[in-house]
Amino acid sequence: MIYYSTYPEVKIPTGSIYDYIFNSLKEEELDRIAVIDGMQKISYGQLRQRIDALAGGFRARGIKQGDVIALHAPNSADFVITFHAILRAGATVTTLNVLYSPAEISSQIKDSEAKLCITTSMFLENAVAGVLDAGLSHEQVIVIGYTENYLSISELISQNYKPPEDFVETALQLAALPYSSGTTGKAKGVMLTHRNLVANIAQCSSVLPIRQDDTVLAVLPFFHIYGMNVIMNLTLRQRGKLVILPKFDLKPFLELIQNEKCSSIYIAPPIAVALTKHPLVKEYDLSSIRTIICGAAPMDEALGAALTAQIPAVLLQGFGMTELSPVSHVTPLDNPDIPVGSIGFAIPNISFKVIDPQTGNLIEKVPNGRTQAGEMLIKGPNVMVGYLNNQEATDATITTDGYLHTGDIVEVGPQGEVYVVDRLKELIKYKGYQVPPAELEALLLTHPAVADVAVVAHPDESAGEIPRAFIVLQRNSKISKEEIMSFVAGKVAPHKRIRIVDFIEAIPKSLSGKILRKELRGLPL
Missing domain, CATH: 3.30.300.30 (ANL, C-terminal domain)
Structure with a gap:
């Protein structure tokens, strides 16, 4: 059988990410704090102004609509500004893992045909080596921060260029090009349109409890789709406050939660392990935390129970893939009978099916029990367009009727909740x-x-x-x-x-x- 989301459908806006997040700002929201990065506090109005100026700066540097820009940086306010300025300029952003070697950087720049690479002084050596190996020049590197002999993002913003007026705000234009290995094999460029990203924000808005009064700790990397669209973009769209930490280190992580009174934290299971086992946790006041959202890898029920015993907050687990922009399932806020070991229910506008991986036949629902295990396939407005320049991999991943192979082996429970029990994929x-x-x-x-x-x-x-x-x-x-x-x-x-x-x-x-x-x-x- 085919399973459909039990949540009401949401309307998917037809404009760009910039439209959805920043053109929708109301006058009374402009002075709200959007981002806290160390001592720096940036309001929504300031954030939009800097994005617009940098978008104009990219155009002044010769970037045209449809060009690709590589972003190679850790979490920071400048990452947020740069990411959205690239999109505002009509270009596409391909995000690079900051720990990539020069060979890995070169490979992605070549494959994506990026015209510029934006990096930080900390990672400049590897970035430049990769850029040069890919056939670009020193002049095609822009730095976040200040480094002698390189143009900086700050300089471009300070020149106060006007944002482009010819930006065709089409939802079908390519917005992001993160790289993923899919179900197996070499990393491939995942083509995500403005509609894909906007759709998943709209879908998540009704099931993830991020609101205007929320302060969200952002430690999971923005260059990863989970950090990019769920933590960064969803929080900004909901007018929450992003508190940025460039990498996970337990002491500053705990200090920020206590000092900024963070109400929502997004984590992966390794952070959950640290929060349950390290004695340092008991030295901090974490009572502001209302919601913990775990993703990026499965969390078992025992770890979830240990975490909520340590931090008495609502714990949600989600499921997603880069190819899904990324979320398809989340455990519900209002159903305590669904165990943490489940990935929950399909979010709005999602349908999915479970097939026998040997025969391809649909696996039917079982009354009052779990189904036979099978591979989960997912359909929705958040499913990628395909893999860049790789029709063979695209055809192997997306069926003719629009369902995406996840490579995950699941069982479906009596309420329609899903349990990941294994995976076909070799990642x-x-x-x-x-x-x-x-x-x-x-x-x-x-x-x-x-x-x-x-x-x-x-x-x-x-x-x-x-x-x-x-x-x-x-x-x-x-x-x-x-x-x-x-x-x-x-x-x-x-x-x-x-x-x-x-x-x-x-x-x-x-x-x-x-x-x-x-x-x-x-x-x-």
């Missing part, structure tokens, strides 16, 4: 970040000592999952496990590093040559 989720095994396997196979390799997820309490490599060595090789890990660490972002290495005689494979990862997962260390 490793390290602290919420995607780690594609195929990418690490390809890298390891370039090492002369490696004859064959398989990389799988290994459970880890603090990270969720860590990459574990099973390696067949070339005959007579004497390389150590530490040398293998060091080789990978020098070529990838920290979250992709191999954490465990096992030397084995042969990689288990099917007759067609596919790695049988299930035979490797869970093997004792």
Whole structure:
């Protein structure tokens, strides 16, 4: 059967993200504080003015409608301004993980055909190396902050250019191009339109309790779709207050909650582990927290119970993918019978179905019990247009009737709630970040000592999952496990590093040559 959201449908606005968030500002909202970043407090009116000026600055630098700009920066007020100025200029933003190596930066810039790269002084060295390798020049790098010999965002804003008047505010124009591995394989550009992002904000507005009086702690990265559209954009649309922390560190995290009286925090399971286990938590007043929203990776019921025992707040868990802009399911605010281990119900304007991954047949609902497990497919206005320049991957992911394969194996409960029980996809989720095994396997196979390799997820309490490599060595090789890990660490972002290495005689494979990862997962260390 096909399941439909039990929430009333919401109307999806037809304009751009800028229209939806900033052109809708009322006079009385202009002086409200929108962003707190360290000592800096920026009102909604100031935020819009800086976005407009920077958008004009991008046009003055030759950016045309439809061009792509790479944004390579941690959470900050300037990230918020830059992201929205790119869209206001009629361009598309492709966000880069700040921990990417030069090779990873170069690959994304080449694939997205970015015309500029905006980075910070802290990450400038890697960014410039990647930019130059991609065939761009030093002049195509703009810096957040000040660095000698580079144009800064502040300089462009101070020149007070007028925003472009020829911006065709079409909902179908490409807005964001984050990169995702989808269900498996190499990272691909996920084409998200203004309509996709606007739709998911509108869908989430009725199920995530962010309102004008909310102060939202923003520590999960804005370059990730969860931070970008749920934390940053939803909070701004609802006229809440964003309190920004560039990276998770427990002490400043707790200090900001206490000092700014944060009412909503968005976390991933590794942060939940820290909040339940670290003795420092008891030294701070966290009574302002009303809502905790957990996403980016599954949270089990035991961890959820431990967290709410430590911080007595409403705990919600959501499900999403980059390809879904990102949210499709959230646990309900008003139904205590739905356990934390569930991802809850489909949000407004969503339908989904569960199929047998072997036959493709629909799995039917079971009276008073959970269904048979199957792959969940999702349809809604938030489903991506497709993968950039990759029709084959797009066709394999989106069905002819518009349903997106999630790669997640689920069961549906008697109330229509969904439980993720496994996944078809081979991605490793390290602290919420995607780690594609195929990418690490390809890298390891370039090492002369490696004859064959398989990389799988290994459970880890603090990270969720860590990459574990099973390696067949070339005959007579004497390389150590530490040398293998060091080789990978020098070529990838920290979250992709191999954490465990096992030397084995042969990689288990099917007759067609596919790695049988299930035979490797869970093997004792």
